[in-house]
Amino acid sequence: MPSRTSTPLDHPEERELEFARVMAALSDPVRLGIVATLADHPGLPCGRFALPVGKSAASRHFRVLREAGLLRQWDEGTRRRNDLRRAELDRRFPGLLDLAIEEGRRKGRAGVAEDEERCFWHSRV
Numbered sequence: 001m002p003s004r005t006s007t008p009l010d011h012p013e014e015r016e017l018e019f020a021r022v023m024a025a026l027s028d029p030v031r032l033g034i035v036a037t038l039a040d041h042p043g044l045p046c047g048r049f050a051l052p053v054g055k056s057a058a059s060r061h062f063r064v065l066r067e068a069g070l071l072r073q074w075d076e077g078t079r080r081r082n083d084l085r086r087a088e089l090d091r092r093f094p095g096l097l098d099l100a101i102e103e104g105r106r107k108g109r110a111g112v113a114e115d116e117e118r119c120f121w122h123s124r125v
Contacts, residue, residue: 009066009073014088017069022093025068026100031061033108035070038084039101041112045079050113070097 026032030053038044051058062082065071070089071082089097104110 009075011066011072011085012069014069014092017088017092019093021068022070022089022096025064025070028061028064029107029109030057031065032100032104033110034061034065034082034104035084035097036101036104036108037110037112038071038082039104042083043081044112045076045081046073047079048113050111052109 026035030051034049034051037049041048046058046062049058051061053061062071062073062080066073069085072085073080073082075081084097086097
């Protein structure tokens with residue numbers, strides 16, 4: 001099945017990761033929750049996250065995380081999958097991702113929906 005986007009997604013190279021941009025991306029509780037959820041569910045599609053925001057806001061949160069270099073996204077059929085860039089982040093900022101995941105588990109606002117019908121605006125975490 002063809003990709004749902006015609007242009008490839010931009011991901012910063014490891015050497016381009018900026019501490020301030022990564023920290024800014026982690027400053028939002030929804031994004032922190034997305035990071036913690038991905039630590040437990042690698043490769044989870046965007047549509048399976050239970051988030052306390054609508055689709056457009058969720059899309060923006062994923063874009064901010066991707067552009068900061070925290071996650072890698074790829075299209076698989078009609079789904080956009082996500083994974084943390086753990087190896088790159090651990091080399092560039094040792095220990096930072098583990099701290100973010102721990103904090104996200106305590107205070108983050110995201111989870112995994114039982115099915116895609118209960119995602120985004122239907123689920124309130």
